[in-house]
Each structure stands twice: as structure tokens, then as C-alpha cells.
Amino acid sequence: MRLVSLNRYDLGMPLGFVRSANADLGNRKGMLFLYSDGPATDPGEELFDYRGLKPVRLAVFTADGTRLWEKTLPWGVIAGPWFVPAVPFDMDGDGIDEIYYVNNTGAPFSFMHRKLERLDGLTGETTGVWHWPENTFNERLSLCYRFYIVAGYAHGEPVLVTCQGTYGNMYLQGWSGGMEKRWETVIAADDPGPRASHMTPVLDVNGDGVDELFWGERLISLDDGHEVLNYAPEYNGHSDVITPFLDYETGKKYIYTCREGGETEGQKRVYTFRAEGGVAWSAVDHGHMHTGWGANILPGFRKVAMAMREHFVPDDMGFNHEVDGVFYFDALTGEPVEFHPAVRGDKLYPVDLNGDGYHEFFVGEGEERSGDILDREGKPVDHLPVGCIRIGKMTDHPGEQIMGVGKDRRSVEIWGDADAADGAIMKMRYREPYLHFMQKLMATGYNSVGSQAACGM
Numbered sequence: 001m002r003l004v005s006l007n008r009y010d011l012g013m014p015l016g017f018v019r020s021a022n023a024d025l026g027n028r029k030g031m032l033f034l035y036s037d038g039p040a041t042d043p044g045e046e047l048f049d050y051r052g053l054k055p056v057r058l059a060v061f062t063a064d065g066t067r068l069w070e071k072t073l074p075w076g077v078i079a080g081p082w083f084v085p086a087v088p089f090d091m092d093g094d095g096i097d098e099i100y101y102v103n104n105t106g107a108p109f110s111f112m113h114r115k116l117e118r119l120d121g122l123t124g125e126t127t128g129v130w131h132w133p134e135n136t137f138n139e140r141l142s143l144c145y146r147f148y149i150v151a152g153y154a155h156g157e158p159v160l161v162t163c164q165g166t167y168g169n170m171y172l173q174g175w176s177g178g179m180e181k182r183w184e185t186v187i188a189a190d191d192p193g194p195r196a197s198h199m200t201p202v203l204d205v206n207g208d209g210v211d212e213l214f215w216g217e218r219l220i221s222l223d224d225g226h227e228v229l230n231y232a233p234e235y236n237g238h239s240d241v242i243t244p245f246l247d248y249e250t251g252k253k254y255i256y257t258c259r260e261g262g263e264t265e266g267q268k269r270v271y272t273f274r275a276e277g278g279v280a281w282s283a284v285d286h287g288h289m290h291t292g293w294g295a296n297i298l299p300g301f302r303k304v305a306m307a308m309r310e311h312f313v314p315d316d317m318g319f320n321h322e323v324d325g326v327f328y329f330d331a332l333t334g335e336p337v338e339f340h341p342a343v344r345g346d347k348l349y350p351v352d353l354n355g356d357g358y359h360e361f362f363v364g365e366g367e368e369r370s371g372d373i374l375d376r377e378g379k380p381v382d383h384l385p386v387g388c389i390r391i392g393k394m395t396d397h398p399g400e401q402i403m404g405v406g407k408d409r410r411s412v413e414i415w416g417d418a419d420a421a422d423g424a425i426m427k428m429r430y431r432e433p434y435l436h437f438m439q440k441l442m443a444t445g446y447n448s449v450g451s452q453a454a455c456g457m
């Protein structure tokens with residue numbers, strides 16, 4: 001493996017909060033950045049921290065690193081993924097993605113001045129503004145400001161989806177090409193069933209030509225907003241991880257989930273569902289399963305599913321996440337797997353850097369070994385001194401890549417393996433639009449966190 005910088009994007013200022021998503025710019029590829037030189041914050045009552053927050057900026061670059069435009073958003077836009085999601089998506093069919101994001105020209109917590117805004121992808125000029133729904137106005141702070149923008153296709157037509165709320169009342173709206181309202185779905189706090197996830201995979205999981213949005217452990221049709229399938233109608237909690245994955249041998253799809261709350265007697269905390277419905281396996285009796293991933297690391301490209309359990313311990317400012325269990329399972333059978341990586345599994349981001357069908361791992365921040373690259377057995381093989389932004393299929397270079405903030409703290413680089421070559425598994429993964437398409441949804445929700453949304457399919 002020979003790690004090299006494939007692309008570099010000079011954002012021209014010190015970087016704190018950074019999100020990024022792939023954008024299509026007609027005959028060119030592009031890259032969207034959402035960033036500030038301060039930290040990000042969260043609407044949770046025990047987490048919201050306004051110290052050091054800085055204005056948020058948007059910029060679009062060509063894939064090879066030329067900046068096309070940048071703009072500074074109004075001071076009412078709070079830096080943080082839940083306050084300001086952004087998605088590049090081509091709704092008018094000219095081959096160039098428009099940029100959709102949640103703007104706020106009022107005070108930071110304003111509802112009156114909050115908007116869905118559309119920008120020309122090539123120039124950054126505003127081409128449309130719509131009032132952002134005030135659905136969550138009466139919720140407590142944590143639930144008020146959980147906003148998502150997602151996108152996908154229904155029989156080839158683009159559909160944008162705007163969402164408000166998680167855990168309690170949840171509101172979703174579908175929009176057609178010219179931003180005509182296509183559908184509206186409300187899941188009330190006292191309705192039965194799961195309470196969404198921080199991740200939003202979009203995939204035509206049943207092959208009927210319409211994408212489904214994985215709204216927690218249920219599927220929402222992008223065509224008309226109806227509930228296509230509820231994997232766990234008896235579960236009314238929230239799921240921290242929702243990752244569809246493919247069994248390379250049979251071509252069948254599965255959904256791997258890790259649950260946060262809603263602990264109920266007789267139910268487990270980790271589930272893998274068959275895509276068509278039904279439990280493939282379940283595990284772990286108690287606890288908040290906070291992170292998880294799937295990685296091809298067993299012989300024959302068999303996938304291992306990781307689940308990390310934790311509990312909250314209050315500290316001087318907010319709380320700490322104290323880990324009390326890391327579990328590894330055969331992703332298809334749920335059988336426990338012996339895996340002893342050099343760094344605990346929940347700190348690892350699976351990425352197939354060399355394209356051979358097995359995942360390597362990047363060690364995330366906050367670890368002595370941060371920046372290390374581990375092989376599939378969990379042994380260190382290389383090192384990359386970057387703060388990771390996201391992982392996945394970001395360029396045409398073979399294999400998958402790592403995007404990170406470079407040593408100079410003001411530029412973003414995409415790193416890949418100079419010797420990478422796409423093997424049979426990688427080619428199978430390309431056949432699912434998911435691998436590329438999810439890279440457009442990496443600046444919304446927690447899709448980019450830990451790369452769980454990228455590693456499954």
C-alpha cells in the first residue's frame with residue numbers, strides 16, 4: 001500500500017467544523033464543503049455549547065481542487081450538523097447539482113426566519129427560498145433542531161426530502177423537481193414503531209424502482225412517503241446505527257442496526273433484518289449500542305459486524321461516553337467472532353483502500369494511534385496524519401478513500417492507495433448506486449460519522 005494525496009482543497013482558513021459531499025457539475029465532478037473555523041455544536045440540552053462558535057461557510061470546488069465559489073452564511077446559522085444540513089442534488093435534470101441547505105437569516109433559534117435555500121451549484125447564487133416547516137416549534141430544544149435533508153429517486157425522478165424531528169414527533173416532506181410538494185408524512189410521538197436514526201441510508205432495497213429512506217428501523221417510500229416496511233413495529237426507540245449490507249455470495253440484502261433507547265423486556269439491542277422483513281439474528285440483552293459498522297475481514301470476504309455499548313457519565317460540561325462493551329459478530333449469522341485489533345473497534349473506520357475487497361481501518365481522532373491504518377486483522381500497517389472528515393468512494397481512483405484535514409489545518413485532502421486495483425468485490429459494490437450516491441448525503445445527519453453509512457453496500 002502506498003498512500004498518496006489524490007486531491008487537495010484549500011479552504012483558505014483554519015478549519016474546525018467540516019462536512020463535505022460529492023457534487024456533480026455537468027461534465028465535471030465537484031466537491032461541496034460546509035465549514036467554519038470554530039467547533040460544531042449539538043441541540044441536546046446537555047450538549048449545546050456556544051463557546052467559540054464561528055460563522056458557517058459553504059464552498060464548491062471542482063473535484064481537482066479549483067474553488068468555484070464560497071459564501072458566508074448569516075450569523076443565525078449555528079455550526080452543527082443538525083442545524084445546517086446540506087445536500088448537492090440535481091432536481092431540474094440539467095446534470096448540475098443544485099445545493100440545498102437550511103439557512104437562517106434570523107436569531108440562532110428562530111423558526112420565523114429559517115429556510116430551505118437552493119443555490120446554483122456552479123455560482124453559489126440563490127435560486128430559490130422556501131420557508132422551513134415550523135413543525136417542531138413546541139418540542140424541547142434537543143428535538144426542535146434535528147433537521148435533515150435527504151434525496152433519492154422514484155422511477156428515475158429526483159425527490160428531495162426534508163425532515164424535522166427525531167425521538168418524538170417526526171415530520172417528513174417529499175419535493176418533486178421544481179420543488180412542488182409531492183407528499184407529507186407525520187409520525188407522531190405516540191404512534192407505534194421506531195423513532196428514526198442519526199443516519200439516513202437511501203437505497204432501492206426491494207428493487208421496485210423507487211428508493212426507500214431508512215428512517216430508523218422502517219422504510220419510507222420516496223415516491224409518496226408511505227411506510228413501505230416496518231422492521232420492528234413493536235419497538236418504539238431510536239437506532240444509532242442503520243446500515244444496509246450485501247451478502248456477496250447470494251446477492252441478498254440485510255439491515256444491521258444498533259439501538260440507543262427504548263429498552264424493552266424480551267427485545268435485544270442489536271438486530272440484523274432481512275431486507276424483505278424478518279429477523280436474521282439478534283444479540284445483546286441490555287444497553288445503549290452507540291456505534292457499529294460492518295467490515296469484510298474474515299476469509300472469503302465474510303463481513304463482521306461491530307457493536308459498541310456505552311453509558312453516559314455526567315462531567316463538568318455535559319457528559320462522557322463510557323464504553324462498557326465492544327462486540328464482534330459474523331454479520332450473516334450473529335455468531336460471536338474473535339477479533340482483537342490494535343485499537344478498540346469503535347475507534348475504527350472501515351475503508352477498502354486497496355480495492356481488494358477486504359476492509360482496512362482508519363483510526364479516528366482521540367486515540368494514541370489516531371491516523372494509523374490497520375489491516376483487516378487489526379495490525380498497524382501505515383499512518384496518515386489527518387483529521388478524518390469522511391471515508392468512502394469519493395473519486396474515480398480504484399478502491400475507497402479517506403478525506404481529512406491536512407497538517408496545515410486549512411486544506412482538505414483526499415488520500416488513496418497509489419497501488420489500488422478494484423477486485424471482484426469492489427466491482428460488485430459498484431453495481432449498487434448506493435456506494436456513490438451516499439457520498440452526496442455526507443453533509444446531512446451523522447452519515448459521515450465513523451463511515452458506517454458507507455461501509456455496508
Ligand SMILES: [Ca+2]
Binds near residue numbers: 097
Ligand atoms: Ca441541476
Ligand SMILES: [Ca+2]
Binds near residue numbers: 204205208209
Ligand atoms: Ca424500492
Ligand SMILES: [Ca+2]
Binds near residue numbers: 352356357
Ligand atoms: Ca482492502
